[in-house]
Every structure is written in C-alpha cells, then in structure tokens.
Amino acid sequence: MQHVVIGLGKTGIELARYLKKHHQAILVMDSRAKPPELPAWRAIQTDQDRCILGQLNWSEVNNNSTIWLSPGLPPNLLPDDALVARSIQIKSDIDILMTRQQRPKIIAVTGSNGKSTVVEMIQHLLKINGFSSAIAGNNARPAVTLIDNHVDYWIVEVSSFQLHYSADFSPDVGLLLNISVDHQDWHQSMLHYINSKIKCINRASCAIVYRPILSNTPIKNTKLISFDDDNPSADWTTINQQIYAAGKPITGVIHMPIQRLNLLAAFATIHALVDQPVVEVYQPKLPYRLALTAVINDCYWYNDSKATNIAAMQAALQTINHIHSQPIVVLILGGFAKCESIPEIDDTLFQIVKCVIAFGQAADWISHWVPKSTQVVRCEHLIDTMTIADRQSHDADVVLFSPACASFDQYTSYLERGRHFDELLRNISETVSC
Template identity: 30%
Template structure:
C-alpha cells in the first residue's frame, strides 16, 4: 500500500467505493486521516462501518476538508459534487492526485504518464513489459491494473507506468511525470466536455502542463500543434520522428507478433522513445518488443481455424480505434456495430479495401449496413453469435474474422470486455 504522512489528521471525503475507492480509503486510514465515505450501495459501505464516518458528502459540511476523492466515472460537468465541494473550498481530486502527493516519501523513482484517445493501454503495458524484461523494477497503474494506492512501493530505481484517461487527469493537479506521452487526440467522450472537443483536448494536454522544466514530453506533431506548445522547458520528442532517430526500421515490426498494424507501430514508437529516455539499450528494447504478447481485447489473436484467423479487437469502441485494425489485415470479415459514438464510418472508410464482407450487430447495425452496402457485401446479424457463425461459414483460408465494432458495447453488453469474452467463447465453440 502507498501512503503519506502528509494525509495524517486531515479530513477527506471519498465518494464511490468500487475498487479504487476502497483502496483510497484504506490508504487514507492507514495514514491516519479522518475519512468520510459514501456509496449508494449499502453493501459497499458495510466494510467501513465503525472504521470511519459514513455519509453522503453532498449533505456534509466540507469546511476544512483537504480533498473530496471521487471516481473518474463521476462526470464533473454535471454531477453536483463539484459545485458543492467548491462552495466549501474543498478540492475534488482522484487517487492519482493522492499518489502524486505521496511521491516525496517513496524511494527514488520515475513516473511515465501515458494518455491519448486510443492506444493508452497497449502502450502502457508495452512500456511496462520492456522495462520488466530488462530487469527494471516497475508496475502499472492508473487506468490499468490494480489501483495505484493498493500497490506496494517500488524499490529505488523503480518506474511507475501510469495509463491516464482524461477523466483521471481532470482530477489530478500535481503529477509531475518524468516522461509524459500524448499518443493522439480524436473526438471521444465529448458528453463529459459539453460537446466541446477543445475542452477534451485541453484536458489531455494538462498531463504535459503539470511537468517541471527539464522533464520529457512525447507527442505527435499534429497534436502538439493542436495544443499550441509542450509545457515550457520540457524536452520534447515528436512521435513521428522516433523510429528514424532511434535507428529502428519500420520493417522491424514484422518481428513484433503482437504489435501489428499502423496504430501499433505508433504505440511501439512511443514505447521505444520512453525506454530510450529511461536509459535502456537498443537490444533490451528490441527484445521487449519481440516478446510482448499483448492485452486482451486489443488486436488479440484468439485462434486460427482451418487457416482463418480470429481476432478480438473489442476495445475498438470508435471508428478511429477500429480503422488501424482494418489496416492491419487483408481479406477481413468485419464484425461491426453496437452503440455508436459518432455518425458515419469515420477513418474506417479509408480502409474498406481490406474488408471482404461485413456483419453488423447491435443498435447501430442498420446504420452501418446502409453505409457499407455500396462498398462490401453485408449481412445484418443483430447479435454477435449470429455474426460469428455467418463469418465462419464464409471465411476461407487466409482470411481474418475481425471483431472491431467501432462502437461502445452498452446496448448489448456490460462493457467491451464482456463483448470480447463472448467473442472468444464463440470462437472456441467453433473448434
């Protein structure tokens, strides 16, 4: 567990007692803080009965509170907790901000912060893997893995690799990353930013703005232009220039089996630059790229049956995320649809030459069918089980059946993981 003496005898409220909320409460209590906790679910509150105060912060006098810690899932633009806390001068923060406050008491270490609309999880896991394979003490946290405060502090020389969503950055004010990475910015989650892409982009850029002079920033040139500048005094790397500057040939991607497609070449470039900045040698980085086996639901090769590859890219929840998956293969039987985040085919339209046939599912299925029918054969399948069966019946050796829905899952599944797990189970049922 990561704690800080800076929290001792201070008052905090924690709203939401899912895993990160529970970890936050435990860390604060261990540090000697005075904690008020709340969750709408009685069963979530029960473990803290008798250990700390229980009550809704929206009904509490928050005068003198050092922070109101909320889940990143709380929409700050619409939830009443923000104006309520503001009226008492209490900052609304997240567990990553508490981690930033605890850094001074941790053994000497470095932090890599990674954000962007797409590719965050893969790049975070890849950096962590390369460091781990090179023998560097490291852990993942933030929007991936265990809650950061639940983890044990790393020994001296360790590297914390944090995946950070815009929601987490919105709740963070003092995280000074040794290396901050902005992979890309495309419209997403705009309901949290009043439909304003500029607000969303500004949220992402705050990861760079929190850095001190002399730290390292990595971003695409196009996104750096959108944001105006890197943080003043940081050492800036442009993502598009990484491979040539580090002596890596793009053709080397053929040796990275779990990093196929143009999007993964960008993810790999970011990881290469991060690890170079952290002092790893070229052979160590290459060995990590070659041994990396990927994350579930992100270009995950589930099986090969009768020469047909089945790939689970359920994490492709918008068109910008699915387009690179389409670009990575030929002769694709594309399973697409769900709860659309934006109208149209977006960036996927440019990759339709790779698609042999499409199978639509979910609420957006009819819209995708209408858009795709002028370009490729389409079957309106409505559900994933029908789509997998139809694609398997038509696919030939050398083809790829790709689930990359370009949509959220919530019309039919609890989350993209459940959708990907269902796809995996359906494919396993074909054997």
C-alpha cells in the first residue's frame, strides 16, 4: 500500500518520519514550491521516496493508497469523491495515534477557545494524582510525536481542521469546551464547523460537554457529562462562584466565569478517570495569552496574540475589566479575518474601550462591527499600531493587543506575531527610558 503525506509543515515532516520507519517508501506532496520543512525532508528522503512540489497531483496517488493530511488543507483542494471511488483512504494526522497497539488512554480536548488552558490543567491534575502524561496536537507539537511516548495518558488538543478529515480517531475521553464563530473561511459554514467539532464527542468513550451546546447540537454519546457555570441542570456546575463536587465546595470563590468553566471541564475529566482524585485550582501561564508585558508611563500593555477569534478577544476584555476595575482601554485588533460576515458583539464590553486600532487585512472588516460609539483608527502594520497606541494611552490606561484574527496575513503564527509585539514594545520602553 502506498502512503502519501500532504503538506511539509511541522505535522507533515513528523508524519513522514514516522511512516518511513514502518514503510519502504512514501510519496510527499505540497502545493507550495518551497514548504518550510523541505530541508528536513531532503535529509531523510531516499531514492525510493517521491516528492511533488508546487501542486497537488492526485493522479500520482495509486489506487488503494492512504493519504495522511496535515491540518489546514482546505476541503476545496481535496477531490474526496474521486479519491474514495479509487479506494483511497483519507486520514487526518490524529488518526495515526489509533494505529499503536496497547496505547495509553487518550484525552481529546476541542472547542473554539480554552483548549490549551484546559489541556495544561488536566495534565497538572493527572500529575498530582500520580499519573504521567504527554501533550500534543493543535499546538507546537504534532500529534504523531506521541506515538512512541510511553505514559499513562495522551492529552491531545484537536482542531476542527484535524477532526474534519478524521476517519478513526476515537478518544477515551472527549471534551467540547465551547463553540463560537470561527474558521468560516475554511469550513464555509457554521454547520460544517460544528459537525467537525462533535466528531470528537460522538466517537469518545466518555464525552464532557459545555451544557448550552446540548440544546441545539445533536450529540450521540450515551456516556455524557455536562458542565456549566451556575446551571443546576449541568452535571458539574458552580454555586455562588464556587465549584462543587458531590455537594461539597472544592474551590474558593473564583470571580472570572471563564476560569470557572475551564476548571469545571478539567475537574469533570479527572473525576471521570480517577476514583476520588486530588484536585486543586491551577491557572497555567500560556505564551501570549493575556500576558502583562510592560508598564510604560503608568500604562499597562498586555500581549494576547493567542486571541485569534472574536470570542477570545471578548473574554480578554472581560478579564481586563475584572483585573483593573473599569479601566480605559486602547484595543489593538487585526490580522487575517477568518470570516466575512459581521459577528455578534457584546457592545457592553466596549464601554471600557476608548479607541480601537485596526491593522492588516482585516482592518476594514473590523471597522464594520466595532460599536459606532468607539473610535476606530486603521493602519497597515503592527508597528504602526504601537505608535498610535503609545500616543492614545495615558496614565493608568490599558493597551490590550488581542487581535481577534488569525496571523497569516503578515506572520507565520500567533507566536511570531506575539514575539514581534514584545520586540516593538521593548523599543518603546527603551525610548521612554532614554
């Protein structure tokens, strides 16, 4: 059987490395002429392997082959029906985890926001209960790197891209944290996006789901655990801002609803896996997730480059309002818009925003949904926003960089975008201190 890897990014090269250990030859294709991991591929390529660059030539794929897809390949580039007619299997990178015999238990976490935070929370809870685990998936480490990792649990952060193509991925526990409008440029409709997300839940041995999703989404799982903040109908909930288990409070007052929801999901998971587990409140610090980066002239500058959609940005505004108590905010938005429609916005959140600075490909789109009472300044690049924000901010103001957009118009990832923000901010700080 021929094995074909589509895409030579981080995931594609790791898939290629793994497949070459178990098969004599593979075919690699990428629509880009110079994909980022091409040098790494050249280092392991043999005369038996084939590589097609600059196009996806499906006629080169043999009948009865297996295609392994990297996340992010848009569905319109894949002729599904024609490939299926030739008995060609289409699989996501996460499906490869199911090929290992006697594998660890798999915990899969999906949702529009909060995945990385909840993954870190679950790993911490497993650790304090004496279990080893490894994390991978929709983050810096591809899922295939778990396959030779001998631990008690694999914790996989899975995206809608990976789930869309998934054929076999069936976790022991599947979490669906939330669903908000996201990736409409890729999925083409909200229905397709939701259907991809619930694949993770419907195939899981045990499903843990945010309770409001159940009211309008068909979940087909007989072992279902729900969670929600201050909702008596949920299996896991809060009373007076405290999380309860078996009728007893297991946390003190937690003021931020977002933090409570993340903890509810993590606590529900550890209780589903471990009898009478030890639990504790843990708030991981993730790169470029609402990080206080500098205080310049008594103004607070936050780097929230990880906020790549509207819901994440609104959550950041809520948190800033709690931390600073009715602050005056200069909000930097922009990047690549993941949908063309005008999103629903909670206008009350923008009562603390005195100015929005919109940059990049999405600047015009942003100007259409920011409340009319809020000033919008448009510019091209992030460096321009920094100059404007520095000029607009005064004593005790907050400058919040929470883009609400993808980074791919000007950066390779939100990480690169976050690093550039920090670099530009250092330049401002050095200028002020001179």
